[in-house]
Amino acid sequence: MDYAIDIRDLTVAYREKPVLWDVDLQVPPGVLIAIVGPNGAGKTTLIKSSLGLVKAAAGSVLIHGRPYSEQRANVAYVPQRGSVDWDFPTNVLDVVTMGLYGRLGWFKRPGKAERIEALKSLAQVGMEEFTTRQISQLSGGQQQRVFLARALVQDARVYFMDEPFQGVDAITERAIVDLLQDLRKQGKTVAVVHHDLQTVPEYFDHVMLLNVRRIASGPVEEVFTEENLRTTYGGRVAFVSALSAANRT
Amino acid sequence: MIDLFSDLFNDYTLRTVALGSALLGITAGSLGGFALLRRQSLLGDAISHAALPGIAIAFLITGSKAPLVLILGAGIAGWIGAALISIVTTRTRIKYDSALGIMLSVFFGFGLVLLTYIQRQPDANQAGLNSFLFGQAAALVEQDVFVIFVIGTLVLLFMMVFWKEFKLLSFDSDFIGTLGFPVRLLDHLLTTLFVIAIVIGLQTVGVVLMSAMIIAPGAAARQWTDRLGRMIILAGIFGAISGVGGAITSSLIPALPTGPTIVLIVSIIVMISLLFAPNRGLVFRKIRDWQAGKRLRVDAVLVDLYTLASQHASAEYPHSERVLDVMSTISGPARRTLKVLNDLELAKPIDSTHWSLTPEGVLRAERVIERQFGGGS
Ligand SMILES: Nc1ncnc2c1ncn2[C@@H]1O[C@H](COP(=O)(O)OP(=O)(O)OP(=O)(O)O)[C@@H](O)[C@H]1O
Ligand SMILES: [Mg+2]
Numbered sequence: 020m021d022y023a024i025d026i027r028d029l030t031v032a033y034r035e036k037p038v039l040w041d042v043d044l045q046v047p048p049g050v051l052i053a054i055v056g057p058n059g060a061g062k063t064t065l066i067k068s069s070l071g072l073v074k075a076a077a078g079s080v081l082i083h084g085r086p087y088s089e090q091r092a093n094v095a096y097v098p099q100r101g102s103v104d105w106d107f108p109t110n111v112l113d114v115v116t117m118g119l120y121g122r123l124g125w126f127k128r129p130g131k132a133e134r135i136e137a138l139k140s141l142a143q144v145g146m147e148e149f150t151t152r153q154i155s156q157l158s159g160g161q162q163q164r165v166f167l168a169r170a171l172v173q174d175a176r177v178y179f180m181d182e183p184f185q186g187v188d189a190i191t192e193r194a195i196v197d198l199l200q201d202l203r204k205q206g207k208t209v210a211v212v213h214h215d216l217q218t219v220p221e222y223f224d225h226v227m228l229l230n231v232r233r234i235a236s237g238p239v240e241e242v243f244t245e246e247n248l249r250t251t252y253g254g255r256v257a258f259v260s261a262l263s264a265a266n267r268t
Numbered sequence: 269m270i271d272l273f274s275d276l277f278n279d280y281t282l283r284t285v286a287l288g289s290a291l292l293g294i295t296a297g298s299l300g301g302f303a304l305l306r307r308q309s310l311l312g313d314a315i316s317h318a319a320l321p322g323i324a325i326a327f328l329i330t331g332s333k334a335p336l337v338l339i340l341g342a343g344i345a346g347w348i349g350a351a352l353i354s355i356v357t358t359r360t361r362i363k364y365d366s367a368l369g370i371m372l373s374v375f376f377g378f379g380l381v382l383l384t385y386i387q388r389q390p391d392a393n394q395a396g397l398n399s400f401l402f403g404q405a406a407a408l409v410e411q412d413v414f415v416i417f418v419i420g421t422l423v424l425l426f427m428m429v430f431w432k433e434f435k436l437l438s439f440d441s442d443f444i445g446t447l448g449f450p451v452r453l454l455d456h457l458l459t460t461l462f463v464i465a466i467v468i469g470l471q472t473v474g475v476v477l478m479s480a481m482i483i484a485p486g487a488a489a490r491q492w493t494d495r496l497g498r499m500i501i502l503a504g505i506f507g508a509i510s511g512v513g514g515a516i517t518s519s520l521i522p523a524l525p526t527g528p529t530i531v532l533i534v535s536i537i538v539m540i541s542l543l544f545a546p547n548r549g550l551v552f553r554k555i556r557d558w559q560a561g562k563r564l565r566v567d568a569v570l571v572d573l574y575t576l577a578s579q580h581a582s583a584e585y586p587h588s589e590r591v592l593d594v595m596s597t598i599s600g601p602a603r604r605t606l607k608v609l610n611d612l613e614l615a616k617p618i619d620s621t622h623w624s625l626t627p628e629g630v631l632r633a634e635r636v637i638e639r640q641f642g643g644g645s
Contacts, residue, residue, distance in 0.1 A: 067442070072442050072446065091447065091448040092448075096443060098442055103439060104305075104307075104439070107305060107438070107439045107496075108494050108496045108499050109435075110495075117443065120432060120433075120447055120449075121447030121449075123432070128432060153494040169443075
């Protein structure tokens, strides 16, 4: 089968300490998958090493059957919002246009065509009124949407998103979920680092439970079980039973 | 003043000095702007100090004081310093700031030792190397300016050619990596340009204070604009102004080293920018807060008057100040704000202590209430 994301035996260590150990992940095309696990489980590291930003000690990453290095144009990345300095002197449109730098290649400056595309994806996230806004004057949810627009403009087949719901209100969360589902309808594959276990069954098709090792991954109904969650999060039972309560409804 | 200008055009030495320091000011200012955004300002300080032994060694090996030779020595040493800092922080548990401090003092100390050694030599040729400590613009000759011009232009050219890449690298280095650009290579390239921008200024500004020439123009420029392009251009202009100002002042006053003079001028620019720049300046912010506070008080008293009056037949029904004092959501007596309302013709005094809204005041109050409690968006 041709997987959209096919990670095998991925092992990553910062210095000696292994952060990911022999991790496998297969995601079929057109699937929304949540990557969940406690803080420090290696979720960000999994994404970063899949994208070649962190060197893996072992393992391989295939995107639609070919090595990631040949598939860059087909992969988009939404980093954690806190990973950049939002006081950088630039505006919303400019940041979104950065998503097109890869396609532009060396030296070429973005022009009118790029501007139009960037505006289009800003409209998709409902930020068209903020085009010329300095990025430091955005709320957290608006910053998140700018990052999403930057990924949308890349028009990729596979998306990796690191906590896109972090610090957004219910309305923005809904808007982002709708956007993810739009992407799925277009046959795109989206892997999302997600912290709110209660919404996993509602938002996602697949889920990966990660804590240094892969605990489980697959369709939500099959692998999102109390037992797997207990293994992933350790003995935090109260937390886990709150979740199964949410699951029943 | 007129003398100074005629000197500038006629005096060959002064013209050389002014041109050279303008060029290095532009280069240091604009590359320093990028360093500021990448939080590498202090790296500039370490690099300039680390360059000192390179200058001494270049002189010891070649026996020459040709600008290109010394700049090359300074550049290599500065670059090694920067590389060591990066290696130490990634390979050991030593933190970035400690690594900076260690490298700065070790290299600078070593440079001082070499400089002392050179001075002990009987050879008369060594004179002048000392000016690398605090800078001596007056010593700039045509050959120096030519070298600064060629190298500085190259650095700026590279910066413009790689503009889009450097911008994204500075904003989000992970993201540019996922687009397939070689992050490490771009990082090295920008750092190298940074090192070059620093070392071409060392003779004029001196290793001790060169960091001011790098950090300050960018920091001042950031105050005035929210666009990267404008910020970098402005940083270049500020760098040029302080470079030229410092160089000329120190050339005219004997025994005044250039570095400190430049620092003085650039500090004034920074001070003005911190205080008076629109939006980000302190004074501007104070004024804006004060105006917002005043508007808030005006609105609050308006609404109070309106609320009181709405319990009577007429919206313009007068009420006493005392009631407003008690009622007001804003601290302090209402009288001052009532006077403001009177000036704006939104309220008028009925007698010495009673006030009522004017028809305009009623309208405005209704609008405020609408905005705060009604509709939303
Ligand atoms: N640059 C780094 N150097 C050394 N250790 C690191 C580095 N980045 C992350 N780690 C360690 O690797 C482990 C996994 O980190 P990672 O950021 O991938 O976790 P995460 O699952 O994304 O956590 P969170 O939910 O808090 O975002 C953590 O123990 C962290 O301390
Ligand atoms: Mg993370």
